[in-house]
Amino acid sequence: MRRISVVGNSGSGKSTISAELSRRLGVPWLELDSIFHMPGWTPRPVEEFRAEVDAFTAGDGWVVDGNYSAVRDLVWARCDTVVWVDPPKATVMRRLAARTLRRMAGGAELWNGNRERFRSLFTKDDSILHWAWTKHGEYRERYGKAAVDPAYAHLRFVRVTSRDELVRLLDA
Template identity: 50%
Template structure:
């Protein structure tokens, strides 16, 4: 495992796992949300975002988290391993709700000066509504998306406990090596 993408529905813990994994393996971590959300919650222009993903993915070893379809062809093509956090909806929603409340109440800065506002989270454009629009859709669509990238070693983790055990089993020296690519 040298180039790893971590995916999962919003609130599943992609960034938390990706940071821990990058630290465990001693490689850089890249967060697609940080590249996409400009100051004032403005979305980065598509080509600028893709350029950031491409520049990061050009490295020899890294861990990157994010589900952005607008750059999937870059990150997934360059990755050798994909970690899929495929947790049940009640687990993810509980985590998302707690995280959103904490971030809103503490005014934690996320990316580029952006902070979550509690009032915005309970609208149809808020992160909680986004969860309901995407969680089950991602679960249905991900297997077909993965089929388009047969070179990827896929690690599908179905609970936070499973993810913690998997992460604890890794060391820089003993990290599982993906099978060789077919000739």
């Protein structure tokens, strides 16, 4: 396990797990959100996004964290393991609400000067809570199918649904 794609819903723990895997393996970590979201939450053009991910995943070891379909083919063609972080929906929503409110209250900068704003909680198109609520089932279906798809037989899928499973993964 040297080239790892970490996927899952917003608030599932992808970044926390990715940072720890990166530290333990001594490999670099790329949070896809950090290069996709340009100042003002402007999306990076797809060609530039793919070029950055292509360059990063050319290395011998790495952790890439995120669900972007625009680069999944690049990442999964080069990774050896997909860690699918899939806690229960209630856990995701509790963690995400706490994290989002903490970031908002503290004015935390996420990427490239971007911050979460209170008003975004109440607009369907901008709410990370709405996103996570509606995407939970979609991600379960997507990654559940991918785990048994012969096209991805070269990958080891590790589904993490609980803290105990996470500890076993990190200790392995």
